[in-house]
Amino acid sequence: MRERWDQVWRGGRYLLIGLPTALAAMLVVPLLAVGALSTGLGGVGLVVFPRMVASLRLWAEWQRRRAAALLGVTITPRNATLAKGVRAQWRQLLDDRENRRDLRWVLQHIVIGLAAGLGALCCVSFPVGGLVAATSWWLFPVDEPMTVLLGVPVTEWGTALGLGAVQVALGGALAWWAMPSLARWEARVSLAALEPSAEDQLAERVGELTESRAGVLDAHGAELRRIERDLHDGTQARLVAIAMRLGVAREALPDDDSGTLARLLREAHEGTEVAMTELRDVIRTMYPPILADRGLEGALASLAAGSAVPAELDLGELGRLPAAVEAAAYFIVAETLTNAAKHSGATRATVRMSRHDGRLIVEVTDDGIGGADESRGTGLVGIRRRAAALDGTVLVSSPLGGPTAITVGLPCAS
Incomplete structure (x- = not known):
C-alpha cells in the first residue's frame, strides 16, 4: 500500500512538472526557427543558433534524467558542450545525430507531455474539487449553489458531504490506478525519443x-x-x-x-x-626497411623501377597512413607486379593509389592476356588475405584477352 502511494506521488509529480515544460516547448520550436533564420541576418545566428541547440540538449538531458529516475534505469550522459570556433560548432551541429533526436523530442513533448500533464491535473483536481465543494458550499448564494459530482447542486450539508466523499473516492481511485501507469508510459516515450535507434x-x-x-x-x-x-x-x-x-x-x-x-x-x-x-x-x-627509409611513395617508386613489367605510378594525396596499411599496400603492389610479370605477358602496368572517404584505394592494371584465376595460384589469394586482415576489399577484373585490373580498398581513417 505504501509503495503504491509512493508510485502515485512520484508519477503525479513527474507529470505535473512535465505540464509546464510541455507548454514551454510550444515556444521552443518558433524560437529555434527564428534562430535558424537569423543566420542570414548579419550572421547573428551563426553564433546564436549553435548555443540554442546546446541549450536544448541540456534541457533534453534533464528530461532524460527525470524519465530514467522514474523508470529506475541507467542512462549514459550525452555530451552537451560546444566545440571551439564557429566553424567547428556548425560542423558539430550538422554531424551530431543527437540534435535531431532532441528536436524530435521537443515536438513529441508538446503533444504527449501536454496530454499526459493535463491527465495528471484532472486526476489531482477531481478529488480536490470534491473536497473543496464539500467544505465550502455554504459560501455560495442560495440561488447560485455550488455543484459537485455530475453537476448536482449542493444546498445542504448531507448532500455536500455525501457527494463530496464520492467524488474524492473516485478521484483517488483514478489517481491510484492511472497515475503511475501514465507517468511510466510518458517516461518510456521520452526515453525512446531521446535514445538512439537500433540503426x-x-x-x-x-x-x-x-x-x-x-x-x-x-x-x-x-x-x-x-x-x-x-x-x-x-x-x-x-x-x-x-x-x-x-x-x-x-x-x-x-x-x-x-x-x-x-x-x-x-x-x-x-x-x-x-x-x-x-x-x-x-x-x-x-616491415620493409625501404618504407621506413623512403616512405610509401619512395618504396613504390623503387618497386616500379625494378619491375620486370614497365610500370607507371599515379599517386594522389595520401596523407599520413598507419604503418600496417602502408606495409599492406606495398606488399599488394609488389605481389601484383610480380604476378603480372610471371603470368600475364603484359608489356605495361599502371599503379594508381588514392585516398577517399577514409579508405586507401590501390589499383593495379596491366595490358596482359587476362584470365587471372585464384584457384590456379597463391598470388591473388595472398593479396585477398592481406587485405582481409585489415578489413579491406579486393575486386578482380580479368577477362580473357585482358586487361587485368585489381582494385584493393584498405580502411585508413584515423
Missing part, C-alpha cells in the same frame, strides 16, 4: 570500432617498426659480427687443415650466413 546504435558502434581499429593499426605499426629496428640494428648486427669472426678464424687455420675444427668452423660460418639471409627475409616481410 543509430549500430552506426555509433561502427564509428567506435573504426576509431579503435585505427588506434590498433597505429600501435601495431609502431610495434612492427620497433621489432624491425631491433632485429636490423641488434640481432642482425651481432650475426654479422659473429660471421666475420668465424671467417677470420677460418682464414687463420692452416690451408691444409681438414680436421674437425676446420669442419666445425666452416659449418658455423655457413650456418651464420644462412641465418642472416633468413633474418633479412623475415625483416622484409614484417
Whole structure:
C-alpha cells in the first residue's frame, strides 16, 4: 500500500512538472526557427543558433534524467558542450545525430507531455474539487449553489458531504490506478525519443570500432617498426659480427687443415650466413626497411623501377597512413607486379593509389592476356588475405584477352 502511494506521488509529480515544460516547448520550436533564420541576418545566428541547440540538449538531458529516475534505469550522459570556433560548432551541429533526436523530442513533448500533464491535473483536481465543494458550499448564494459530482447542486450539508466523499473516492481511485501507469508510459516515450535507434546504435558502434581499429593499426605499426629496428640494428648486427669472426678464424687455420675444427668452423660460418639471409627475409616481410627509409611513395617508386613489367605510378594525396596499411599496400603492389610479370605477358602496368572517404584505394592494371584465376595460384589469394586482415576489399577484373585490373580498398581513417 505504501509503495503504491509512493508510485502515485512520484508519477503525479513527474507529470505535473512535465505540464509546464510541455507548454514551454510550444515556444521552443518558433524560437529555434527564428534562430535558424537569423543566420542570414548579419550572421547573428551563426553564433546564436549553435548555443540554442546546446541549450536544448541540456534541457533534453534533464528530461532524460527525470524519465530514467522514474523508470529506475541507467542512462549514459550525452555530451552537451560546444566545440571551439564557429566553424567547428556548425560542423558539430550538422554531424551530431543527437540534435535531431532532441528536436524530435521537443515536438513529441508538446503533444504527449501536454496530454499526459493535463491527465495528471484532472486526476489531482477531481478529488480536490470534491473536497473543496464539500467544505465550502455554504459560501455560495442560495440561488447560485455550488455543484459537485455530475453537476448536482449542493444546498445542504448531507448532500455536500455525501457527494463530496464520492467524488474524492473516485478521484483517488483514478489517481491510484492511472497515475503511475501514465507517468511510466510518458517516461518510456521520452526515453525512446531521446535514445538512439537500433540503426543509430549500430552506426555509433561502427564509428567506435573504426576509431579503435585505427588506434590498433597505429600501435601495431609502431610495434612492427620497433621489432624491425631491433632485429636490423641488434640481432642482425651481432650475426654479422659473429660471421666475420668465424671467417677470420677460418682464414687463420692452416690451408691444409681438414680436421674437425676446420669442419666445425666452416659449418658455423655457413650456418651464420644462412641465418642472416633468413633474418633479412623475415625483416622484409614484417616491415620493409625501404618504407621506413623512403616512405610509401619512395618504396613504390623503387618497386616500379625494378619491375620486370614497365610500370607507371599515379599517386594522389595520401596523407599520413598507419604503418600496417602502408606495409599492406606495398606488399599488394609488389605481389601484383610480380604476378603480372610471371603470368600475364603484359608489356605495361599502371599503379594508381588514392585516398577517399577514409579508405586507401590501390589499383593495379596491366595490358596482359587476362584470365587471372585464384584457384590456379597463391598470388591473388595472398593479396585477398592481406587485405582481409585489415578489413579491406579486393575486386578482380580479368577477362580473357585482358586487361587485368585489381582494385584493393584498405580502411585508413584515423
